[in-house]
Amino acid sequence: MTLLLTPAVVVGAGEVTRVQLSGPRQVVDGWTRTNGQASFESKALLAHGAAWAAYDNILVRFDLSRVDPLRHARIKKAVLRLHVLSVQAPAKGQEPRPLRVGPVTVPWTTAAKCNTPDGTKRSWPTRQQHPNMAYAVRDSLVVSRKVSRKGKLEIDVTSLVERWLYQGMENHGLLLTASPPVFGRPNLGSWRLEFASSEDRQGRGPALSIEFEGTPPKPDTAVRRALAVYPSAALAPIRYPYYIAYYNVPSRETWKQLPNVTMTTYSGHSRWLHGRGVVNLGWAEGGPAKWLPDRAAWIRYYTGVAKNAPVGFCGHESNLAGQQAEWLVAAFKEAKRTYPSRLLAYYFRGEPHMAKAAGTGHIDLLIQEGYLSVHKQFPRHFAIGFEGVKARIDVARKHKALSRQIVMLGHICGLDEYHKGRELTAELLDRRIGELRQYAPEMPGIGFYGVGADPKRTVMCDRLVHKHFVAVAPDVELVHPIFGQELSTPHVTLSASAKARDKRKVVRYRWFVDNRLVAETSQADWTWDLRGEKAGTHVVSVHAIDDLWNRSASQVSVRVTNHRGGGVTAASR
Incomplete structure (x- = not known):
């Protein structure tokens, strides 16, 4: 026309x-x-x-x-x-x-x-x-x-x-x-x-x-239009672009020394951790369990856990096969469909059916139990070694779930608490993290399994995270809009300034409004249609990602008011 x-x-x-x-x-x-x-x-x-x-x-x-x-x-x-x-x-x-x-x-x-x-x-x-x-x-x-x-x-x-x-x-x-x-x-x-x-x-x-x-968007379709939805803009993976998980941090005092850890599971300090910007995922049975005898029971149970988990949950490792494995996948799918903003994770041991579920978006994060060494109270064979870790990574890669998997290394304990000759020293951990970043740079973070109460070893892990993930990430700034700005036009162009480190290049930007991933672009700007938002305060975030998948985030709060026309004027003589 x-x-x-x-x-x-x-x-x-x-x-x-x-x-x-x-x-x-x-x-x-x-x-x-x-x-x-x-x-x-x-x-x-x-x-x-x-x-x-x-x-x-x-x-x-x-x-x-x-x-x-x-x-x-x-x-x-x-x-x-x-x-x-x-x-x-x-x-x-x-x-x-x-x-x-x-x-x-x-x-x-x-x-x-x-x-x-x-x-x-x-x-x-x-x-x-x-x-x-x-x-x-x-x-x-x-x-x-x-x-x-x-x-x-x-x-x-x-x-x-x-x-x-x-x-x-x-x-x-x-x-x-x-x-x-x-x-x-x-x-x-x-x-x-x-x-x-x-x-x-x-x-x-x-x-x-x-x-x-096209036709103008409406606020009530915001979630449906999003590429993905997460629990909160104040938590990973939005405010913090990596999932850095640490299970069993010794104490709150130790937590205060971990600026780079953004996630844990099964902790009893949920309110305190969430207030610090740390994701704490609740527990969900992995099975088998007699009280979960069929598909309907699994779906009811997982949907109920999702309903009551303020941020999300992590399914415990499972020993299911055949039809029961299909029930578990169905339970994840229904929980995600019913509560799309919940973060759903799973302790992963290389199961192809779980990798496939993650690759199709029904599981947000696979936390691989990739133990290089274990505490001597556990059998030596519980440690799968670095080749075992890579094999599980390859399963996720095959099912297009690599960007939804992190490896939980460990166990992290005192050097005298490992099996003899299997000590996970700082030098070895440093090298293995570096090798993982080369082998699978798409992975959105890393994790550690703490055993014991040595805070120095826990802090050591945080410092290694800074070295391999934070220090190498691009420097990014959300240039427009600025913090606290009032926005009232139908459209607003969000723009960022980012510079990669060394000789790398920024190749991807991810744009978020509140807890929604709304766009991915190769250029440093994106046009936001305010007609699809409710009036009030919104949080705008951008991730800058370089060609080795190093990533950083910038975030501001803005106020959206009722939009007005675009300032159009007539041609006057």
Whole structure:
């Protein structure tokens, strides 16, 4: 559907509404020259450059007052269409000057000249005491294109028009130029660049084509639209991007020395731990158990555990096979379906059916019992060794569950408490963690099984976590919005700044709103539609992930108010 000179309308799912703006009734355009000349009535728009003489700039503004963006979810694409009348490079054999297109930040009229936006004593923005119309452009939204031949030219301006229609940026039109800011009579070379204006009798003047798609989201569908849902934005894996588990921390005093541990299981200090940002998962029977005689009993039991667990639960290791193993998987599936925000984990010993359930999203985390060494009170063969650990990792990898598995190393106890010759020293633990990070970097953390009450060994594990997970992670900052900012436009662009360490690169961003994973992108920004959120305080988080799966998080709290229109203004003469 294409609409000319008429407002946009709502269309069905999958359809696109097109709006095109062109002609002198919907476009105001003209050119200015650094020697004081200007024209908003000619049939051509000039962007020429003349060495030691003058340089041209073009102003174009489209009337968006009859466009109704709020009927749609988003802009699919917005294109600026121009017709090139002439083009000539600065010198023979040289590349043409790139055309820069950017949004103007101050109002202007057809009385604009190189030194004033409206023919009055008002001047263009000033830098270092020099006013210049080039300073009235929002540089972060500038688009550049090389113009090499006559005829039709299309420039993608989607991000720019999005800001006008959905994010409250005032529509003061566009500046088109092939020249940087100039003063006096500089020698930037000479070139020719000329476009048809809105006065062109053949209708080749500037046109803006906007394609809208989708219907606006509603707050009551927020969970359904999410890629994943977790217990809380204040806990792992949102506030802390790794699952760092430690079972059986000796005391609260020891906990206070573990800034990098984000999870435990079966602890009696739930309220205290959750208040410190540590996930404490409740216990669930792994079986077999006489009081769980059939599939229905397993489902009732696991759903009940999920209901009563404030954060989630961890299924104890099981010894089930055949039909009983299927019952356990069914119980996890139903618990996750009924309580999607609960974190469901399982103590994993390489069972393919449990890896498959994790790979399909019915189990959030497999905590592998990957003991390298065990306390001497246990048989030596309880330790599966490093090759055994890797074999279980490979089971998860096969079923696409590697990003949902961590390895719980251990046992962690005093060196004199191991079987002779099987001591898990700090040096050996350090090496094995490093090897795991190379063998399966996708794994979202690591774990430790504490046996005994030696706090020094527990703290040692925390320090190794810092070395192998935290210290190597990118540095990330949520640039926009800022903490406490009030947001009221239909859309808001979330943007981050991230820098990977050493020679690595940030390749992935994960975006969260409250306890919901809402998007994964390769670029450092994502557009949030506030129409799909309830008014009030929300927590926004971003994860930056490098090419070796090192990850870090940044988080701010913002306030969403009832959104208003996007600051659309008409093209006025």
